[in-house]
Amino acid sequence: MKKPVFTTGQVAKICKVAPRTVSKWFDSGKLRGYRIPGSQDRRIPRDHLIRFLKEYGMPLGELEEESWHKVLVIGAEKLLLDRVQEMLPVSEEFRYEVANSGFEAGILAESFHPDSIIIDLALGRSEGLQIARNLRRNPAYEQTLIVALASEDEADQEGLVQYGFNESFKKPFDVALLAERIRTRVEEKRDM
Numbered sequence: 421m422k423k424p425v426f427t428t429g430q431v432a433k434i435c436k437v438a439p440r441t442v443s444k445w446f447d448s449g450k451l452r453g454y455r456i457p458g459s460q461d462r463r464i465p466r467d468h469l470i471r472f473l474k475e476y477g478m479p480l481g482e483l484e485e486e487s488w489h490k491v492l493v494i495g496a497e498k499l500l501l502d503r504v505q506e507m508l509p510v511s512e513e514f515r516y517e518v519a520n521s522g523f524e525a526g527i528l529a530e531s532f533h534p535d536s537i538i539i540d541l542a543l544g545r546s547e548g549l550q551i552a553r554n555l556r557r558n559p560a561y562e563q564t565l566i567v568a569l570a571s572e573d574e575a576d577q578e579g580l581v582q583y584g585f586n587e588s589f590k591k592p593f594d595v596a597l598l599a600e601r602i603r604t605r606v607e608e609k610r611d612m
Contacts, residue, residue: 507599556584596603
């Protein structure tokens with residue numbers, strides 16, 4: 421489970437410095453956080469710590485994987501995946517896994533812990549709907565963005581929502597719109 425807030429001692433371990441150094445960063449305003457009311461204890465929220473480490477060029481260490489936005493693409497053609505990766509490059513902290521079946525999707529969802537999932541219903545409408553339904557049954561995926569890529573006759577938005585999709589894109593569609601939707605989700609997640 422990801423820690424949403426760290427103590428100065430925990431930050432010191434992550435940064436491989438003395439706790440006093442972290443306190444100095446905090447007191448000088450370089451590292452943002454808050455003090456617990458009625459005490460001098462400091463707390464640093466995860467997003468502030470990641471921002472601080474990046475700003476000062478420090479290694480993210482164990483936090484690196486948490487700073488990525490992970491996208492699981494299920495059943496999509498290589499051309500689509502290439503276009504999505506072009507719009508949301510790995511260099512900008514996006515990571516990808518690809519599944520070609522429902523079984524593979526289940527295994528990857530458990531090991532990869534995606535933030536966004538794109539399911540191409542060309543894989544098979546019933547299999548795609550079952551994947552979305554199974555993911556939504558797991559509390560770990562309640563907040564995950566699940567997007568359907570559907571042909572004209574499959575793109576009934578209300579029908580897909582009942583299976584757990586947040587939204588659908590009718591093929592052919594502009595990949596830039598899909599990329600923008602994922603970027604919006606990344607920003608929403610950072611603002612939480």
